[in-house]
Amino acid sequence: MAPPTETLTAERILEATEEVLRRHGPAKATVVDVARALGVSHGSVYRHFRTKAALREAVTKRWLDRTAQKLAVIVAGDGAPEELLRAWLAALFEAKRHKAGDDPELFATYTVLTDENGTVVGEHIADLTGQLTRIITAGAGSGTFSVSDPAAAARAVFQATGRFHDPCYAREWTAPGVDEEFTAVVDLLIRGLSSPSP
Amino acid sequence: MAPPTETLTAERILEATEEVLRRHGPAKATVVDVARALGVSHGSVYRHFRTKAALREAVTKRWLDRTAQKLAVIVAGDGAPEELLRAWLAALFEAKRHKAGDDPELFATYTVLTDENGTVVGEHIADLTGQLTRIITAGAGSGTFSVSDPAAAARAVFQATGRFHDPCYAREWTAPGVDEEFTAVVDLLIRGLSSPSP
DNA sequence: CAGCTGACAGATTTCAATATCTGTCACTCC
DNA sequence: GGAGTGACAGATATTGAAATCTGTCAGCTG
The missing domain is CATH 1.10.10.60 (Homeodomain-like)
Structure with a gap:
C-alpha cells in the first residue's frame, strides 16, 4: 500500500x-x-479523526466542496445574468448526472454519505444558493431580473430545480426527455424572474 | 375479525x-x-390476487387514487385559473404534509409501497399532471397564462413543486419557513406562466 | 516527548441453522 | 361446480452464537 x-x-x-x-x-x-x-x-x-462518523463527514465535505468549486467558476464568469444562470443550472445538472451515470456504485456510496451528514449537506446547499444569489443579484442590478429578495429567489430556483440535482431523482436522469424537461423548468423559472413585478 | x-x-x-x-x-x-x-x-x-406484489400494488393504487379524487374536485371548481392553480398546488402540499405529519409510520409504509410500484406511481403522476394541464389550458384560453404547450407547462410546474409533494422531502415539510418557501416557488412559477411569451 | 501501537470492552455485523412465508394444486364441501 | 382448503416445495426471513469493528488508553519506540 x-x-x-x-x-x-x-x-x-x-x-x-x-x-x-x-x-x-x-x-x-x-x-x-x-x-x-x-x-x-x-x-x-x-x-x-475522533470518530468514524467524523471521518465520513470529512470525506463527504471534500466531495461536495469539489462540486461547489467547479460551479463557483461559472458565477465568476462575465456573461449576461440570464445566461450565467442557465449555464450554472446546466452545469449543476450535468455534474450530478455525469457522476451518477459514470460510476453508479460510487454515486450510491456518496448518496448514503450525504444522507447521514445532514449538517454538511445543509452547508453545501447554503453555499450553492449563495452562488445563485450572486447571479440573481447581478441580474437584479442590471434590470434583467425583477426580484425584491434575491436570496429568497435563489432558494426558490434551487428548490424548483431539485429534480435535476437532488440525488433522490438520480434514476430518472437517464430517461429520454429529461433534457427537454430541464429546459422547460428553467425557461419557466427565468420567465418568472424576468417578468416585471406584479 | x-x-x-x-x-x-x-x-x-x-x-x-x-x-x-x-x-x-x-x-x-x-x-x-x-x-x-x-x-x-x-x-x-x-x-x-395472483401474487403478493399484485395485492400490494392494488392497495397502493387505491391509496393514490383517493388523493387524486380529492384534487379533481378543485379542478372542477370555477375560480380564476391562477387561483385554481394556487389552490390545487396548496391542496396537494397540504394533503401530503398532513398524511406525513399525522401518522408518520403509515406514511413511511406507503412510501415503501410507492417505491416498489413505479408503474402505478407513474400513472398517478400522469393523472395529476393531466389535472394540472386542464387548469393551465383554461388559463391559456382565458388569456391569464401565456403558454404554447399546456401539457409541457403542467409537467414543468409539477416537477418544479416536487419539494412540496414528493415523499423523499417529507422530513422537511415540518421545518419552519416551508410555507414561505412554497409560496415563493408557486409565485415564481405563476409569474412565469403569466408573463407574455418572449 | 510526540506519534504510534496493540490489547481490550462493549457494540455491531456476519453466518448458518431454523422458522416462516409464498405460490401451487389436488382435494373437500356446500 | 366453484369457492375455499391445507399440505407441500422452494424462497425468504429470523435468530442467536461467533466474528469483527469501534473507540480507549497504557505503554512502546525512535
Whole structure:
C-alpha cells in the first residue's frame, strides 16, 4: 500500500478513506480497512479523526466542496445574468448526472454519505444558493431580473430545480426527455424572474 | 375479525391488507396475516390476487387514487385559473404534509409501497399532471397564462413543486419557513406562466 | 516527548441453522 | 361446480452464537 515512511496526515487518511469507500462501499468500509490501506494501526486514524462518523463527514465535505468549486467558476464568469444562470443550472445538472451515470456504485456510496451528514449537506446547499444569489443579484442590478429578495429567489430556483440535482431523482436522469424537461423548468423559472413585478 | 360469513371479495381483501399494513408495517405484512385477519386460508387470497406484489400494488393504487379524487374536485371548481392553480398546488402540499405529519409510520409504509410500484406511481403522476394541464389550458384560453404547450407547462410546474409533494422531502415539510418557501416557488412559477411569451 | 501501537470492552455485523412465508394444486364441501 | 382448503416445495426471513469493528488508553519506540 502507500509508503508508511511518509508522515500520516489527515489528507492522506481522507484519500485512503475515499479509496476504501470506492472499493468496499459505504456499508462495509471500516476504519480498520482504512488503517490497513495506509499500513498503520487503526488507533493512529483515531488520532486524526475522533470518530468514524467524523471521518465520513470529512470525506463527504471534500466531495461536495469539489462540486461547489467547479460551479463557483461559472458565477465568476462575465456573461449576461440570464445566461450565467442557465449555464450554472446546466452545469449543476450535468455534474450530478455525469457522476451518477459514470460510476453508479460510487454515486450510491456518496448518496448514503450525504444522507447521514445532514449538517454538511445543509452547508453545501447554503453555499450553492449563495452562488445563485450572486447571479440573481447581478441580474437584479442590471434590470434583467425583477426580484425584491434575491436570496429568497435563489432558494426558490434551487428548490424548483431539485429534480435535476437532488440525488433522490438520480434514476430518472437517464430517461429520454429529461433534457427537454430541464429546459422547460428553467425557461419557466427565468420567465418568472424576468417578468416585471406584479 | 370480520365475519367469515360474508363472501370474500377483492374489496374486503384490500381493506384487510390496509389494516395489516397499518399494524405490522410494510416489511412484516404477510399474506398469511391478511388471510388470518379475514378468517380464511391464505390460498383464498391468492384466488383474488395472483401474487403478493399484485395485492400490494392494488392497495397502493387505491391509496393514490383517493388523493387524486380529492384534487379533481378543485379542478372542477370555477375560480380564476391562477387561483385554481394556487389552490390545487396548496391542496396537494397540504394533503401530503398532513398524511406525513399525522401518522408518520403509515406514511413511511406507503412510501415503501410507492417505491416498489413505479408503474402505478407513474400513472398517478400522469393523472395529476393531466389535472394540472386542464387548469393551465383554461388559463391559456382565458388569456391569464401565456403558454404554447399546456401539457409541457403542467409537467414543468409539477416537477418544479416536487419539494412540496414528493415523499423523499417529507422530513422537511415540518421545518419552519416551508410555507414561505412554497409560496415563493408557486409565485415564481405563476409569474412565469403569466408573463407574455418572449 | 510526540506519534504510534496493540490489547481490550462493549457494540455491531456476519453466518448458518431454523422458522416462516409464498405460490401451487389436488382435494373437500356446500 | 366453484369457492375455499391445507399440505407441500422452494424462497425468504429470523435468530442467536461467533466474528469483527469501534473507540480507549497504557505503554512502546525512535
